[in-house]
Amino acid sequence: MILRAGNGSEIAAAMSNRRPYHHGDLRAQLLETVRALIEEKGPDGFSISEASRRAGVSSAAPYKHFRDKPEIMKAVAIAGMERLADRMEAAAQAKPEASLERLSAIGKAYIDFARAEPGIFRVMFGATIHDEDPDVQRAGRRSYGILLDAVGARLGREPTDPDVLMRAYSLWTLVHGHSFLVIDDNMPSEGARPDEDAFLDQVGRQVMDG
């Protein structure tokens, strides 16, 4: 959470026991509140009104920081994508550079994120709202770049190599598709789904070595 340098007025207000007229950093708190609300009630279940209430401001206040609701969703989605890329990056760097483990660690980080934050994950990918938005696209491409680099390193080729592209994209769709099937578990019934670790392991090998 990004916070501006405090100006002291909040402290003064707290001491005199009333909230300051100016919030301090409403924009950041709104994003965090909306994120939590989406996780609680789903992407469609949250309202700007409720977020305002939780932040302790009037329902008109958010419009000083965001044009409309879709723009809030977009900001939340982009923040999610950054968080996802961070996790992937951390997972990658914890494993040797050209190892298969690095690849599966990246995949696991992706799936873990989807499981931990299914609401935002859906906002990031399942929503119509920000189709073709350049900001969202750029944020998403960062994650893809991490995977491309790892696959390239594993194969000892440039990330732009067509074969690297093909295998990276295969892995991406696998993990992406699996993540979605996990979070709305309306797909294969209990017994009809293979063990997740075995699945990732085997199919990862098939894609990388095949």
Next chain:
Amino acid sequence: MILRAGNGSEIAAAMSNRRPYHHGDLRAQLLETVRALIEEKGPDGFSISEASRRAGVSSAAPYKHFRDKPEIMKAVAIAGMERLADRMEAAAQAKPEASLERLSAIGKAYIDFARAEPGIFRVMFGATIHDEDPDVQRAGRRSYGILLDAVGARLGREPTDPDVLMRAYSLWTLVHGHSFLVIDDNMPSEGARPDEDAFLDQVGRQVMDG
């Protein structure tokens, strides 16, 4: 669109130039109208009010046929799943039983559906609403069964065989993930995505033969 046998009142009303009090088959027309609206404006962009307006009834009429909005979404999702399964089935039966072509035809049918009807595809999978709903799950499992059978036939084993399960699930996640990446194309930029047919072909082989 399913229509009940006409009872003649509509015709009589048309001749006397006024609409009949009873609609005829509002439930079916609502589903179709909502389907079209979702495709036009996205899953969140439609309202019961607007669907009612298009159907020429009051905004309270739909509640004689559906409990609430989520139930309409659910019905639309299930109808979509049936349509998807129909397409997959038709595509499968157009190819020899144990052939690889049958598998890729099933996959293509899936992707074609997502591309042709991205709105309902998202309602079917990307929405929080009908999580864990048994009706939706059952409808979804029909599609999965078609794939399981085809993979089983190809490998000459029972659809319940663990290896069949593993490979079928791999193909499913691949195609599912790819479909999502296609419809919100916020992922790999233009040049960074492999050719779709080549991708499906190669990765299909890797999964089936690896």
Next chain:
DNA sequence: CCTACAAAGTGAGTGTCGCTTACATATGTA
């Protein structure tokens, strides 16, 4: 240090929406 001005808040109001309630009309069956 004062004074504009910009930034960030408020409160009231508008139109739409989801949904309910009370009531009206059509249909099928005894």
Next chain:
DNA sequence: TACATATGTAAGCGACACTCACTTTGTAGG
């Protein structure tokens, strides 16, 4: 033909997204 049931309407409630006129606060320049 009468009545139960299915299916429609009209009016209204509370919540929401968003706007507008206004107020409060922080800050930059004379």
